[in-house]
Amino acid sequence: MVIMKRFTIQQLQDHERNGGRPVLIAVGGKVYDVSSSQRWTAGVHMKRHHAWADLTNDIKAAPHGMDVLDRFPLIGTVEELPQKQFTGFRSRVELWLEGHPFFRRHPHPAIVHFPLGLLLTAPLLAALAYFFNSAATEWASFCCLVLGVATVPMAIATGYVTWWLNYEFAPSALILRKRFLGWIALFLGVALILIRASLMWDPFSHTLGQRLGYFFGLALLSLITAYIGYLGGKLTFPYD
Ligand code: HEM
Ligand code: HEM
Structure with missing residues (x-):
């Protein structure tokens, strides 16, 4: 059975400060270990998305779906940050x-x-x-x-x-x-x-x-x- 760890965003960021391993990303309150991915080398994806952060909003604008996350181990959960709220026409x-x-x-x-x-x-x-x-x-x-x-x-x-x-x-x-x-x-x-x-x-x-x-x-x-x-x-x- 996989033991799910409960992270805070602060703890995710600690991994970056302590040598950048493992490479962790948070989406929808779940934390994935993408260390094995060639596309997340040094914690940066497509030169603009940085790991050890909540990327729930960012992945909505990606040309791929959430299914790419299934390729990597789900290792824990994190408290979801309040999502960006739009008003009016937007x-x-x-x-x-x-x-x-x-x-x-x-x-x-x-x-x-x-x-x-x-x-x-x-x-x-x-x-x-x-x-x-x-x-x-x-x-x-x-x-x-x-x-x-x-x-x-x-x-x-x-x-x-x-x-x-x-x-x-x-x-x-x-x-x-x-x-x-x-x-x-x-x-x-x-x-x-x-x-x-x-x-x-x-x-x-x-x-x-x-x-x-x-x-x-x-x-x-x-x-x-x-x-x-x-x-x-x-x-x-x-x-x-
Ligand atoms: C908005 C800009 C983004 C672009 C242009 C982009 C582009 C790509 C491309 C071209 C691939 C390779 C497609 C494939 O292997 O099927 C990929 C894979 C992936 N992307 Fe993104 N992406 C973006 C944002 C994100 C975000 C925000 C996340 C994280 C939450 C993310 C997570 C992933 C993952 C986990 C993979 C699979 C990597 C692998 O298999 O090694 N992407 N992305
Ligand atoms: C003749 C005019 C134009 C041509 C031929 C053109 C061509 C392209 C191409 C080939 C792409 C890559 C699309 C993909 O493969 O997903 C692209 C992306 C993009 N273009 Fe244009 N473009 C034109 C005008 C413009 C203008 C006027 C703007 C902004 C005011 C613009 C903003 C963008 C943006 C923001 C992207 C990135 C889209 C994304 O990340 O999904 N383009 N364009």
Whole structure:
């Protein structure tokens, strides 16, 4: 029979001070020993969650469920800290999310694949179009640009929502850079659509220099979008 120990938060923290072993985490009043986990080396998980603390609130925003805890020995209990209380509109949103946990984290990554896929394809098709002198391929590139830019506002909107729900608008450098570049991508995308739809309606009647200028605009937009996605990946999976 496993003997369950009753801890105080103070006693959990003593383990950190005394050499950091074992690595203990508390969730919902239960204490787990995660010393054997590669993902909790030195008591830090995903570069932001620290062991020897009550992580009941934090795990609600994790991309995984509580089931990951079943992999580790439950060694004791701890008095639960009072949980963060929200008021007003936010409390109603939290209540709704309890019943619809999918919407806490998934809408942003689900949406961002549209601008990523479409805006990365647009310059590839444009390069092929100019190489093979194909107006149809160039038209396909323009369609990718229009559809891709049309999905950027959704990516920005869900980005703000996930920042609000999961980070409480904390001004992390990665998120601030994403926010700035998200708007830059939108303005650059709209500018390219306007240029292509008005000044360059028939691109093959334009000089090589003008077509190259438009092509580099597309390439820049796809690089910015890819970099925003890379920053997002660093936020969600912050491995070394
Ligand atoms: C919110 C940010 C978090 C992110 C992005 C995150 C991400 C991850 C990922 C990618 C894994 C590997 C998935 C797998 O092995 O199935 C993992 C595993 C795990 N996470 Fe998290 N996590 C977060 C928060 C937390 C919190 C707050 C806790 C603790 C209460 C926690 C406890 C665990 C445990 C126990 C494992 C299993 C480790 C293992 O099998 O070695 N996570 N997490
Ligand atoms: C074109 C625009 C954008 C693209 C392509 C993009 C892309 C991504 C990607 C690929 C991820 C990783 C998602 C995952 O795998 O779970 C992510 C996460 C994230 N993005 Fe964006 N993003 C965009 C705009 C924004 C904006 C404008 C904001 C904030 C104002 C934002 C805030 C965030 C936050 C907070 C996360 C972390 C979400 C989490 O921890 O679950 N993003 N983004």
